[in-house]
Amino acid sequence: MMLSVLATMAIVTQDQSALRAAPRDAAPQQAVLWQGDALEVRGRKLDYLQVWDHRRERAGYVRASQVRSATLEAADAGELLSVLRFLRDSNGAEALGIAYAAAYLQAVPAIRIDAEPFDAIGTMADRLARRASQRAGQTTPATIAAHLEVANHYGVRIAGTERDGALQPCYDGEAFRRVLALPSTPEQRARAALGLTRHDCVDASLTPVQRLPLDQWRAQVLDQLSAEQFAQLPEQTKNRLRLRRAGVWASLAYQFARRGEPAAPAAQRALAELAGVNKTELSDDDRSDYNEAAIRVGASRWAAEPVAPTAPGLTIQTATGQPGETCVALVDARQPNTKPLAQRCTYGLVWAASVRASANGNALALAVQPLDTWRELWLFRRSGKDWAIDVLPPAANGPELGYVEFAGWVPGAERLLLARESKVEGRVKRSFEVTKLDSLQPEKSASTPDLLVLFGRWQDAAWKRQTVSLR
Incomplete structure (x- = not known):
């Protein structure tokens, strides 16, 4: 990470400040400046500073009230650090804070550099990336884009990672890596670890x-x-x-x-x-x-969960299909040499420990996980002399985050108890359902199983012990 700054500088503190050709409000505008822009000070005239903008390679004048001057001497490092500490947790001032961090690192003697400025840079860069990912807010997209350019000028890299067909801005984490490499406090190390391990910044490809x-x-x-x-x-x-x-x-x-x-x-x-x-x-x-x-x-x-020994009655057998594929066969353990009752292949992960057969032998539930954050339920059910295989997803939209799981059979009523939990488009939904086996349509549903009488009577004991949906 390159954090080079100027020897004598002015840091822009106000967005959309004008860099003018002359020290007058009516003078032509040379460029639009944003908070965090660093300018080399070359003189002063009236209420303006005469500056050189190295990022845009352009000279001009900027109002003195729209910038803060800083001399990058070791004696000034403490003052710069105080401002940096103030800006570190100021939402919307990330670009300005990164500029002060750069100034501090230029002014402070190398022997005195510790993890604190890098902790501040990482915190502000991560927050700036999160602000850039918000679809709506008080900050306009043009302002966010300008702040990202300012941060990039100081060597702070925020790049886009594709997530669910959209671009997710994420900080590359270099400052956080420096925090972990330097002597640091437990809180600084914790912030660095959290900043480096965001789930939404893992490339889905x-x-x-x-x-x-x-x-x-x-x-x-x-x-x-x-x-x-x-x-x-x-x-x-x-x-x-x-x-x-x-x-x-x-x-x-x-x-x-x-x-x-x-x-x-x-x-x-x-x-x-x-x-x-x-x-x-x-x-x-x-x-x-x-x-x-x-x-x-x-x-x-x-x-x-360990795989339980095969019990008499309905169960499954798995076999290798095409490369990476698992084929699942429904069999009757009481008739081991007969043809499978139903068969289907999947590239998902088949959890054999999840097999639950109904007492009357007309249905079997099986958990299949195609992604690390998405688990479906396969339902084998008898329809006359034939068998059907239905795949029940956690939600209609996805896959994003979610699971659906067997929670119990209702004896003699041809009903199945299900638990679903998913996060789609940023919203978490959890529901418990009594579902008809013939149509697979929810007969009743609630946000908690306590509101469903059949859950109180027939929920599976192993499910109640193992599930996280009852947290």
């Missing part, structure tokens, strides 16, 4: 071979804090680290399972991190992250 080492690195970054350092953190920061760890380890569980490697330790770690969250210390924003982490963990939770 990565192949499984590329994704696994990235998630392993993310897990290592999140575990860099020792137990002693973790204990020193505020409870809110502890929660944020636990939530991020839960999501990363849930993804690793899915990836290990796809590679045929032991996935239970990763899934158990994800469940433990989620269970460790102190829900009384969650802010509104953190509660949204908590729900998202729960969905991620819920999608991969079957990796933590």
